Amino acid sequence: TQLLEQSPQFLxxxxxxxxxxxxxxSSVFSSLQWYRQEPGEGPVLLVTVVTGGEVKKLKRLTFQxxxxxxxxxxxxxxxxxxxxxxYLCAALIGGSQGNLIFGKGTKLSxxx
Amino acid sequence: xxxxxxxxxxxxxxxxQQVTLSCSPxxxxxxxxxxxxxPGQGLQFLFEYFSETQRNKGNFPGRFSGxxxxxxRSEMNVSTLELGDSxxxxxxxxxxxxxxxxxxxxxxxxxxxxx
Numbered sequence: 001t002q003l004l005e006q007s008p009q010f011l012x013x014x015x016x017x018x019x020x021x022x023x024x025x026s027s028v029f030s031s032l033q034w035y036r037q038e039p040g041e042g043p044v045l046l047v048t049v050v051t052g053g054e055v056k057k058l059k060r061l062t063f064q065x066x067x068x069x070x071x072x073x074x075x076x077x078x079x080x081x082x083x084x085x086x087y088l089c090a091a092l093i094g095g096s097q098g099n100l101i102f103g104k105g106t107k108l109s110x111x112x
Numbered sequence: 113x114x115x116x117x118x119x120x121x122x123x124x125x126x127x128x129q130q131v132t133l134s135c136s137p138x139x140x141x142x143x144x145x146x147x148x149x150x151p152g153q154g155l156q157f158l159f160e161y162f163s164e165t166q167r168n169k170g171n172f173p174g175r176f177s178g179x180x181x182x183x184x185r186s187e188m189n190v191s192t193l194e195l196g197d198s199x200x201x202x203x204x205x206x207x208x209x210x211x212x213x214x215x216x217x218x219x220x221x222x223x224x225x226x227x
Contacts, residue, residue, distance in 0.1 A: 033215075040133045042116070042202050043155070088155065099145065100197025100216060102152035 003027055004089055004103035012109045016078050021106040023089030024071040030092065032072045033100070034063055054083040079110045114138065115204050116219035124225045130191040137184050137205030139224045143167075144186040145216060146178060149200040158201075161186055190224075198226045 005024045013019055033045035039071065047056050049065035049072060055065045060083075062075040076083055086105045092098050101107045117136040125131050137144050145168075146158040157170040161180035178188040184205075190197055200223050204216035 042204070043216075044218070045215055053175070086134050094168065097167065099157045099160055099170070102147075102155040102158065 002098060003059050003093070003101050004091060006066065006087075006089060006103035006106050008106060009104070010107050010109075012111065013079055015110055015112050017110075018075070019064050020073055020075045020107070021087055021108070022071065022073050022081055023046055023103055025091070027091075028069050030069070032065055032069075033090045034072070035088040035090060037103075037105070038084075043086075043088055073111055076108075079108075081110045081112050084108060116203060116217055118201075118203050118219035120222060120223050121220065122223045122225075124227060126227050127193055128197060129193050130185055130189065131193060131224060132189045133201055133224075135186045135188075135203030135205075135219060137186070137203075138217055140185050141207055141217070143206045144184065145204045145206070146186070147202045147204065148172070149202055149221070150198075155202070156213050158188065159198035168177050180184075193226045195226050197212075198224060214215055 003025055007022050009030045031048055033047045033048045036046055037043040039094050047063045047064055052069045054065045064073050071082045088102050088105045090100045090102045093101055117146045119134045124185055141164045145160040148158055149155045155200050157176050158172055160168040161165055163178045175191045180186045202218050202221045204218045206216050
């Protein structure tokens with residue numbers, strides 16, 4: 001059973017389009033993280049959201065944590081080819097010294 | 113500061129062999145976690161070491177083991193390799209923070225192919 005469900009699995013869009021990817025769970029989390037992984041590299045942390053309803057912006061990326069802290073979304077405005085990569089959401093389980101669990105990711109391809 | 117370094121980057125083994133992968137964390141980071149990444153299962157947690165002790169363990173068979181040295185460098189070992197062990201193995205290091213401070217810095221991974 002996957003604790004974190006990400007959708008869509010794959011997304012192929014043209015440069016300049018907007019998109020939203022989702023990370024859903026039936027569990028409540030104290031925080032949620034988003035990572036981006038480019039081919040041949042390890043994931044890199046983009047943001048951590050902590051408070052229910054929180055919205056964080058990172059240039060053209062907007063992250064939202066659901067009010068109930070069970071889900072999160074990532075919205076990209078005017079996507080660029082440099083946004084291409086695998087977007088992963090992750091949550092800490094097992095308490096403050098627990099470990100991270102990851103969703104399977106959304107593979108985004110932005111064509112010029 | 114140098115990032116997380118994993119060696120080797122690529123490895124080809126045959127079924128039944130064993131393999132050892134190495135991870136050098138960012139200087140000052142004492143926690144090292146290992147993950148297996150496959151297209152079907154995604155990123156799955158293997159285990160975490162902190163101050164040379166295994167602190168957390170994922171749901172993997174005993175063929176997967178690890179250790180951490182006094183300089184925080186870590187190795188993971190997979191014995192009696194199976195075809196299904198083919199994957200990208202990622203190592204991540206973090207400061208000894210807790211909760212939201214548990215920011216993981218990943219290496220580029222070791223791509224293991226089992227033939």
